[in-house]
Amino acid sequence: GEDVEQSLFLSVREGDSSVINCTYTDSSSTYLYWYKQEPGAGLQLLTYIFSNMDMKQDQRLTVLLNKKDKHLSLRIADTQTGDSAIYFCAESRGYNKLIFGAGTRLAVHP
Amino acid sequence: DGGITQSPKYLFRKEGQNVTLSCEQNLNHDAMYWYRQDPGQGLRLIYYSQIVNDFQKGDIAEGYSVSREKKESFPLTVTSAQKNPTAFYLCASSMTVDEQFFGPGTRLTVL
Numbered sequence: 001g002e003d004v005e006q007s008l009f010l011s012v013r014e015g016d017s018s019v020i021n022c023t024y025t026d027s028s029s030t031y032l033y034w035y036k037q038e039p040g041a042g043l044q045l046l047t048y049i050f051s052n053m054d055m056k057q058d059q060r061l062t063v064l065l066n067k068k069d070k071h072l073s074l075r076i077a078d079t080q081t082g083d084s085a086i087y088f089c090a091e092s093r094g095y096n097k098l099i100f101g102a103g104t105r106l107a108v109h110p
Numbered sequence: 111d112g113g114i115t116q117s118p119k120y121l122f123r124k125e126g127q128n129v130t131l132s133c134e135q136n137l138n139h140d141a142m143y144w145y146r147q148d149p150g151q152g153l154r155l156i157y158y159s160q161i162v163n164d165f166q167k168g169d170i171a172e173g174y175s176v177s178r179e180k181k182e183s184f185p186l187t188v189t190s191a192q193k194n195p196t197a198f199y200l201c202a203s204s205m206t207v208d209e210q211f212f213g214p215g216t217r218l219t220v221l
Contacts, residue, residue: 008150033209042114042200042212043153088152098210100152 006101018076020104022089029091037086114213131186133201142184147198
């Protein structure tokens with residue numbers, strides 16, 4: 001199919017790790033992205049991974065890529081209330097074209 | 111400060127009216143994009159432009175029009191032919207095949 005799929009909702013306790021999962025469809029995608037959207041705002045690029053990588057770490061964020069299964073995950077360590085937002089996975093498909101998932105709403109509770 | 115600006119933040123339209131959403135960037139990016147976001151859905155591409163005076167339809171172009179007369183500006187017109195225009199509209203720009211930078215969005219409501 002054409003869709004990038006994500007679970008719609010995740011709830012975690014403050015201080016725990018969050019893992020947001022995504023499956024994509026195009027094995028030729030060059031880059032895969034994670035964006036964050038806070039209420040009423042635009043999207044902010046969090047991180048991206050090149051398709052020939054398995055893992056990328058950036059401070060509290062860890063991205064894992066399983067190309068065989070077309071599975072991408074974003075792990076947020078020590079999740080804080082400020083991490084509450086919608087997280088979008090996106091794959092590059094052709095020049096400058098991104099295909100987005102529906103977004104995962106992360107709720108962080110005390 | 112470099113970035114992308116969109117105006118207005120909120121826009122109300124009566125049925126049958128055309129409205130134009132503004133998008134300006136001072137990042138010197140070649141490519142610009144318009145997306146539509148509906149609740150519980152991902153972003154869907156309306157139009158994109160890779161260079162001045164050129165643009166292409168995205169996945170949901172019907173009922174919309176754009177122009178790209180200047181590198182820094184990519185206005186979107188929502189015409190009366192768009193049957194369900196109430197949505198959050200996001201503009202983005204990019205220099206290469208890498209990341210797209212997004213504006214803060216315009217929320218359009220049809221009364």
